[in-house]
Each structure stands twice: as C-alpha cells, then as structure tokens.
Amino acid sequence: MACKLKALKADLKKWNEEVFGNVGVKKKKLMAELVELDAMADLRPLTGEELQKKALIVADLERTSLFEEISWRQKSRALWLREGDKNTKFFHRLANSNRRYNSISSLSINGVLSTDSDAISECITNFYSHLFEEEEGDRPLLDGLDFSMISGEDAVWLERPFDEEEVAGFNGDKAPGPDGFSMGFFQCCWDILNPDVMAVLNYFHGLSSFEKSLNATFVSLIPKKRDALEVRDFRPISLVGSTYKILAKLLANRLKVVLPKIIHLSQIQYPHSLCIYQFN
Structure with a gap:
C-alpha cells in the first residue's frame, strides 16, 4: 500500500502543478475574458455563441474560486470556517501568519542568539538525540501488583x-x-x-x-x-x-x-x- 501511495504522490504533484496549483493564474485569465465580453456587451448585443461562452466562463470562474478558497483554507487550518464562506483573503493572511509563527528563525545556543540555520538544526538535533536516548539499567518489575481488570x-x-x-x-x-x-x-x-x-x-x-x-x-x-x-x-x-x-x-x-x-x-x-x- 505504501508503494502505491508513493507512486500516486508523483502523479498528484504533477496534477497540482498543471491543474490545481495555478488556480490564481487561471482565475485572472477568466476574469480578463469576462471583462472583455462585458465590454463588448456595452457596445452591441452578444451573439448566441458569445453568450454561451460567457456562461461557461462564469461557471468555470465559480469553480476556480472555490478551488482557491479550499486551497487557502487548508493552508490556514481555519477549521471553524468552511469553503464557500468567501474568506480567501482571510485564509491567505492566516496561512502566512502561521508560516511565520511556525518557523524557527533564531535560537539561543549556549547563551548566544544565533540565526544560522545549520547551527540551529544541529542544536535541536543534539538536544533531542540526547533527550530520547535510552539509559542502560534494570527495568523495574510489576509482578505482584494488583491491577483492575476488564471483563x-x-x-x-x-x-x-x-x-x-x-x-x-x-x-x-x-x-x-x-x-x-x-x-x-x-x-x-x-x-x-x-x-x-x-x-x-x-x-x-x-x-x-x-x-x-x-x-x-x-x-x-x-x-x-x-x-x-x-x-x-x-x-x-x-x-x-x-x-x-x-x-x-x-x-x-x-x-x-x-x-x-x-x-x-x-x-x-x-x-x-x-x-x-x-x-x-
């Protein structure tokens, strides 16, 4: 199963780059096409083909906008809101805020504040390697203790x-x-x-x-x-x-x-x- 998911991941990354990942660019393109058709409608009645094209653009724009909201909502982790709430800008700000808050740009190492990413990484690795290291010794036995039992x-x-x-x-x-x-x-x-x-x-x-x-x-x-x-x-x-x-x-x-x-x-x-x- 792990091999199957790993193989699928490569295809999903490609799909994200070519289809889902460029929703912002696609949205701007659709908006430009819609503005162009609206400008034409101010000058003359749109033909049947142009009206059909406009309807397709509007439907595609709504779908693309929803994809954009879902994407930014997932990045923001604002679980109390749901996609369709029209909060794309809020999601964007919250996602950027989370990214800044969750990054370690500086750390005190041996009493000296450091911004060197390699030094920070080494310090954290050494700290947790020592913390999680198991000390050799006898493990206490629990024989003879009275425990509650399930039926x-x-x-x-x-x-x-x-x-x-x-x-x-x-x-x-x-x-x-x-x-x-x-x-x-x-x-x-x-x-x-x-x-x-x-x-x-x-x-x-x-x-x-x-x-x-x-x-x-x-x-x-x-x-x-x-x-x-x-x-x-x-x-x-x-x-x-x-x-x-x-x-x-x-x-x-x-x-x-x-x-x-x-x-x-x-x-x-x-x-x-x-x-x-x-x-x-």
Missing part, C-alpha cells in the same frame, strides 16, 4: 476484527501526515482504497505487528509561547503517516470505551476534551 466480554470486544464502519467515522478535515494524504482523501477514495487499507488492518490484527515503515515519524516543534528562543520553549509533536494514524485512532477509540471501567475515581483521568500538555 472477558470487554476483552473479546476489544480484540474483535476491524470493520469498515470504524474507519468511515473519522474526521476527514484534519491536517495530512508526512505522506501528504489526509483522512479526507481516504474517505473520498474509499471505494478504491478499501481493499488495501483493510488488508493492512487485518494483517496487524492477525499477527499483532506491521511493517516498520508504517510508523515512521517526523518530529515537529511547536512554540509554547511567542518569541520562543530556547529549545525548551518548543513542544515536540509526532507527525505520523495516514495509515498508522488510522490504526492508532482505531485502537484509541476502542480503549476509551473500557478505560472508565478500570480507572478508579481517585486516579487522575484526563477529561475528554483536553490535551495532555494542558496538565503539565
């Missing part, structure tokens, strides 16, 4: 085979992973992707393992505050591929059903609508 019925429910309805219920309006494919892509093309996706899920269900490349992860740094200058001022988040995201979401949705049955009221439990970092 046999719940265990059977948790381990049941995956079905298509579980996948179809995901939110398709989230940002894509490093592979570039969003959940919306899988939902729109489900009739085509269904056999491959379910084959991956069934393979994992049967063997309790998956291809190592499936959970290849990019680490992205999100600033905790404005004017973040120290490495510790950034919060690392993992960006995983779409297929692994589907699998992880399926498991999480199942676990959250049974967790309330084994977590005692005296134990800390994260509210459903909040994130872990809000409790740090």
Whole structure:
C-alpha cells in the first residue's frame, strides 16, 4: 500500500502543478475574458455563441474560486470556517501568519542568539538525540501488583476484527501526515482504497505487528509561547503517516470505551476534551 501511495504522490504533484496549483493564474485569465465580453456587451448585443461562452466562463470562474478558497483554507487550518464562506483573503493572511509563527528563525545556543540555520538544526538535533536516548539499567518489575481488570466480554470486544464502519467515522478535515494524504482523501477514495487499507488492518490484527515503515515519524516543534528562543520553549509533536494514524485512532477509540471501567475515581483521568500538555 505504501508503494502505491508513493507512486500516486508523483502523479498528484504533477496534477497540482498543471491543474490545481495555478488556480490564481487561471482565475485572472477568466476574469480578463469576462471583462472583455462585458465590454463588448456595452457596445452591441452578444451573439448566441458569445453568450454561451460567457456562461461557461462564469461557471468555470465559480469553480476556480472555490478551488482557491479550499486551497487557502487548508493552508490556514481555519477549521471553524468552511469553503464557500468567501474568506480567501482571510485564509491567505492566516496561512502566512502561521508560516511565520511556525518557523524557527533564531535560537539561543549556549547563551548566544544565533540565526544560522545549520547551527540551529544541529542544536535541536543534539538536544533531542540526547533527550530520547535510552539509559542502560534494570527495568523495574510489576509482578505482584494488583491491577483492575476488564471483563472477558470487554476483552473479546476489544480484540474483535476491524470493520469498515470504524474507519468511515473519522474526521476527514484534519491536517495530512508526512505522506501528504489526509483522512479526507481516504474517505473520498474509499471505494478504491478499501481493499488495501483493510488488508493492512487485518494483517496487524492477525499477527499483532506491521511493517516498520508504517510508523515512521517526523518530529515537529511547536512554540509554547511567542518569541520562543530556547529549545525548551518548543513542544515536540509526532507527525505520523495516514495509515498508522488510522490504526492508532482505531485502537484509541476502542480503549476509551473500557478505560472508565478500570480507572478508579481517585486516579487522575484526563477529561475528554483536553490535551495532555494542558496538565503539565
């Protein structure tokens, strides 16, 4: 499946460059043609052929404008708005603002502020390489501890085979992973992707393992505050591929059903609508 998506990615990039990516240029061209026809209509009645051409231009212009709104909305990540709201300029400003806010142009390295991109990259890489390095030592055993247990019925429910309805219920309006494919892509093309996706899920269900490349992860740094200058001022988040995201979401949705049955009221439990970092 990964090979198929990789091959498709090349065709999608070409399509984006030749068809979707130039919506701004196409929109200007259509506007110019429409203005020209309107100018002709001020001088004389348009012929039947010209009226038909104008109708086609107007329809194409509406479709191109919608594509432009969708493109900028996705870049802005303004999920509370929907395409068709005629907020292209707002989406454009928000996307540019996000791009500036999410870039690391300067960083304090050993007490000295640096703007050198290579030095910043090396500093961040060294910091997280050391942070994620596992120290050698004995791991504590948990033998003899009394844990709450789920019922046999719940265990059977948790381990049941995956079905298509579980996948179809995901939110398709989230940002894509490093592979570039969003959940919306899988939902729109489900009739085509269904056999491959379910084959991956069934393979994992049967063997309790998956291809190592499936959970290849990019680490992205999100600033905790404005004017973040120290490495510790950034919060690392993992960006995983779409297929692994589907699998992880399926498991999480199942676990959250049974967790309330084994977590005692005296134990800390994260509210459903909040994130872990809000409790740090």
